[in-house]
Amino acid sequence: MKIHIVSYNMAMGKNGEDRNKIIKSKEAALEVFENGFSNLYKQDPEGVWLICVEEINKNDGGNQVEQVKDSLEQTTSVKWYTHRNKNGVSLDGESIAVFSNYQNIGEKEKISLPGGKWGSYRVAMLLEFEIAAGKKLGLVSTHFIQPSEDQDPEGEKRKDSMSLILERIREHFNDANEPVIICGDLNVFDTSSSDIYNIPKDDDAIAVYNNTIGQALEAGFKKGYQPTRDDITYHAWDDPSNLPSDKSWGIFDYILVRNGSSTFGDHEIINFKNADSIPASDHKGVHLQLDYSEGGSSTTIEWGEEIQFPDESSGFDNDSILAIAMNNENHLVEVHCDEHGNHYYMVGYLRFNKYNLNDSDDTGTAYIEWNTADTASQVYETGQGKRIAVAIDDCDNIVEVHTDSDEDDHRYRVGKLALEYNDESKPSWKIDWQPADSHNYDTGKDLAVAMDNKMNIVEVHRGQSKKHDQELSANIGKVVSSGDSQTSIEWHDEGNSYTDGYNPAVTMNDNLFVVEAHRGNDHKEQHYYRLGVLDPSKKDISWKVTSKFDDSNDEDVTGVAVAMDNNSNVAYVYTTETTKDIWYAIGNIDTANNNILWNTGNTIGINAQCSKIALTMDNNHNVIVVYFKSGESIPYYRVGKLIKAENQ
Structure with missing residues (x-):
């Protein structure tokens, strides 16, 4: 209707x-x-x-x-x-x-x-x-x-x-x-x-x-x-x-x-x-x-053209790991690190159709208008680890997590988008970190973070010690104000182990659904997803289902990313080692049976560099995937639109 x-x-x-x-x-x-x-x-x-x-x-x-x-x-x-x-x-x-x-x-x-x-x-x-x-x-x-x-x-x-x-x-x-x-x-x-x-x-x-x-x-x-x-x-x-x-x-x-x-x-x-x-x-x-709609789900993504990050972007190199997050105000935050462990951020704004980069005729292509003051990338921390993740809510609150220089301790910081003006009175966005320093909260390796619009936080990571190297754990927290415009995360106890694997990714929505994805620990061609429900009062995630992602691809998986909206649509992307293509699937949460119904087997057709992939989406069916191409140090992105299927 x-x-x-x-x-x-x-x-x-x-x-x-x-x-x-x-x-x-x-x-x-x-x-x-x-x-x-x-x-x-x-x-x-x-x-x-x-x-x-x-x-x-x-x-x-x-x-x-x-x-x-x-x-x-x-x-x-x-x-x-x-x-x-x-x-x-x-x-x-x-x-x-x-x-x-x-x-x-x-x-x-x-x-x-x-x-x-x-x-x-x-x-x-x-x-x-x-x-x-x-x-x-x-x-x-x-x-x-x-x-x-x-x-x-x-x-x-x-x-x-x-x-x-x-x-x-x-x-x-x-x-x-x-x-x-x-x-x-x-x-x-x-x-x-x-x-x-x-x-x-x-x-x-x-x-x-x-x-x-x-x-x-x-x-x-x-x-x-x-x-x-x-x-x-x-x-x-x-x-x-x-x-x-x-x-x-x-x-x-x-x-x-x-x-x-x-x-x-x-x-x-x-x-x-x-x-x-x-x-x-x-x-x-x-x-x-x-x-x-009374039912049904989005079953495919209509992807726009491939666009490279600005040439003046700094901090990218062949070792860069990046993350991106978008809210429902079309504001984006991207974070990445260079080979020396310096951390950078970029702020962007999702534009559509005739508002294209060259102000030329309507091309039908959505793009990101990068809107960070003075330079396209701003360094905000030095000498840290190379694993990094970010989340943003609709009020422009930002949570960033990363590993330290030894790649074992996990640290976080909280910020908020704010306008600033240069000498020519030109406005642009910056991140006001509150406070400026990051704080330790756990130990581990690979990590990811998600946040809803009530400032609930879910962080997932891989274990730190050799004995528990493949163990995946989840931390639950909440952003709280500590006065004098300072904010912090109130973490609830220590991380709870939930399975074994590598490269965990996580997303959540305002209905308290949590979706986690990761690579398998024994068979590299296998990758898995989990569906859970967050209970903020009990400070716990009730996992409803854990399942192997079933597709016809038998290549080794090198990276995974997942995103979700408030309409129970789930977008999932992964890269493969041999073809280096980016594959994607769209699912819909089946609440009656506590599962995700997937439409699988689609490829974006990009020769992407292994493991370097990030994904975000909003409630308006916009999806953005960010990736490196083999042999290039400046990343690319594509903006897609979820196409809704007819009700069954």
């Missing part, structure tokens, strides 16, 4: 009436919206449409809700249903509405939110509809108070509004597998990327974003798309193609999704205009497509 979510602020108010480029008549502007919504629906008449609008009926005595509904029914020839919440106290008639071609929708609650002066309290509306037998989806349509000096200068009311909405969601939709959507004009600038907002008079925008949108992210919601400069939605009646530097502009309009069994499809930014190309609102709208 395809579900289309549209969020649009229909601001046709008096604030723009003194400007040259504005549709003077509200009736004329409303007609532009009616035609725009109708044309959107005609893109997919078979899909479910939820059109959420804000500031409808504002400063107007007519019933614009009924007007839009009647217009949609006339132009689409289908029945439309409306839900509305209006703040009767507000002098300007603040109102929101949802239009849908889907009948089976019920109202769970109409919510009043904090407002500003003039009694202009804001509103939200919580709806529920059945998308399949016994399967429900929740929708919150809302509009937060504006960030002006006389309304909510510190962001506390917007923060409280999000807290209240999340509280109501927890009451009505307490099953994390039920998809829930929050959409609307949240009046919070998206500060997750330095090139998508301009706020000359608001230095606290990042804090407001973290306190408001950050709450939703920590509660398991994801942004339906990670915006770029072309996705600006608030332009204050100015030409969006030439946004002024002395005025505020950016992204106010959000679609936040707790996935459940849904996956993100395409998104588009909508800018409804009249015949003279005059916009109907001081906002642009957002249209996001969700693909809802």
